[in-house]
Amino acid sequence: MKHPAADLGRPPDWQAVERVLVVRADNLGDVVMTTPALRALRTAAPHVRIDLLASPAGARVAPLIPAVTDVLTVSPSWQQAGTPRRAAELAAAEAELVDRVRAGNYDAMLVFTSHSQSPWPAAHVGMLAGIGLRAVHSTEFGGAVATHWVTPPPVGTHQVDRCLHLLAALEVPSAGPELELVIPPTDREGPYAVLAPGGSCPSKRYPADRFAAVARRLADAGLAVLVTGAPQEAPLVAAVVAGAAHAGVTPLGDVTVPELAGVIGGADVVVCNNSGCLHLADAARVPVVVTYAGTEARTEMPPRTTPAAEVLGNAVPCAPCRQFQCPYHQECLDLDPWHVAAAALRMTREVALP
Numbered sequence: 225m226k227h228p229a230a231d232l233g234r235p236p237d238w239q240a241v242e243r244v245l246v247v248r249a250d251n252l253g254d255v256v257m258t259t260p261a262l263r264a265l266r267t268a269a270p271h272v273r274i275d276l277l278a279s280p281a282g283a284r285v286a287p288l289i290p291a292v293t294d295v296l297t298v299s300p301s302w303q304q305a306g307t308p309r310r311a312a313e314l315a316a317a318e319a320e321l322v323d324r325v326r327a328g329n330y331d332a333m334l335v336f337t338s339h340s341q342s343p344w345p346a347a348h349v350g351m352l353a354g355i356g357l358r359a360v361h362s363t364e365f366g367g368a369v370a371t372h373w374v375t376p377p378p379v380g381t382h383q384v385d386r387c388l389h390l391l392a393a394l395e396v397p398s399a400g401p402e403l404e405l406v407i408p409p410t411d412r413e414g415p416y417a418v419l420a421p422g423g424s425c426p427s428k429r430y431p432a433d434r435f436a437a438v439a440r441r442l443a444d445a446g447l448a449v450l451v452t453g454a455p456q457e458a459p460l461v462a463a464v465v466a467g468a469a470h471a472g473v474t475p476l477g478d479v480t481v482p483e484l485a486g487v488i489g490g491a492d493v494v495v496c497n498n499s500g501c502l503h504l505a506d507a508a509r510v511p512v513v514v515t516y517a518g519t520e521a522r523t524e525m526p527p528r529t530t531p532a533a534e535v536l537g538n539a540v541p542c543a544p545c546r547q548f549q550c551p552y553h554q555e556c557l558d559l560d561p562w563h564v565a566a567a568a569l570r571m572t573r574e575v576a577l578p
């Protein structure tokens with residue numbers, strides 16, 4: 225429902241704006257899904273310098289985003305879950321963040337969020353740092369903290385469209401919904417598949433033993449299989465490789481995100497959870513099979529840029545659950561590995577056609 229005080233900010237004069245700070249402080253895939261909005265802004269106001277405020281995970285993809293000049297890498301209080309840090313420690317970190325933002329002399333701050341996140345802490349940092357225009361999506365009242373408080377699109381809207389919606393409210397038209405990353409070339413030769421069994425929380429991860437069975441099936445079919453994950457997912461990657469017990473299934477090893485994007489760009493197919501690799505594969509226009517948990521609505525972040533994608537997952541009454549740990553038996557991802565592998569092999573055959 226729309227609040228009577230929302231949607232009252234006048235569209236800015238973009239010709240008078242020189243420096244914009246875009247806030248996208250969650251995960252790598254969320255940053256990738258912001259790229260159509262960044263392109264829209266760059267197209268509408270080519271003179272504007274765009275900096276990105278991102279988490280350490282999100283910042284790793286920034287070198288591949290053509291519209292971004294500089295990155296402020298932070299772990300702000302509002303993105304932290306689990307064991308709370310001491311208030312004094314958090315206050316010191318936030319005061320330092322305000323100083324860093326103020327030093328950027330930004331004219332505008334655009335806060336991009338998913339519907340379950342609050343934009344207000346980020347906008348408050350922008351206000352304390354003296355940024356004159358602060359635009360957010362929210363259904364909740366935040367007073368004068370934002371200058372442009374925009375009623376968001378319905379829950380379930382694709383993240384890309386949600387970002388474009390915020391810009392449209394500021395009279396920045398869309399320049400298309402396709403993801404945009406500069407994918408580096410790779411000298412790896414195919415045919416090969418990339419498997420990414422990780423994900424931001426356990427509830428999103430298709431079980432490792434089933435990923436191992438998928439890997440073994442793809443390797444039996446003649447694909448080299450490279451298993452990858454974030455540095456903290458090394459044990460998971462090792463478990464999948466060991467479980468596959470096939471000479472054609474190997475770990476990709478330590479790579480930067482740009483290197484990973486390059487390897488993904490050369491792959492015949494990618495198999496992954498609803499994770500950063502999904503969006504890297506989508507941006508690289510590579511065939512992708514997604515084991516998509518019911519943690520988020522199926523409409524919020526499926527691949528749309530790549531011409532070949534299959535999203536697998538069971539419809540369950542508990543979805544979308546937003547749980548980090550499944551309280552049940554992860555019925556949404558109770559998928560036969562043969563079915564997952566068959567989808568991947570079907571795609572490799574499709575891309576082999578002239």
Ligand code: SF4
Binds near residue numbers: 551
């Ligand atoms: S089975 Fe239900 S509660 Fe468990 S992860 Fe899937 S959608 Fe969430």
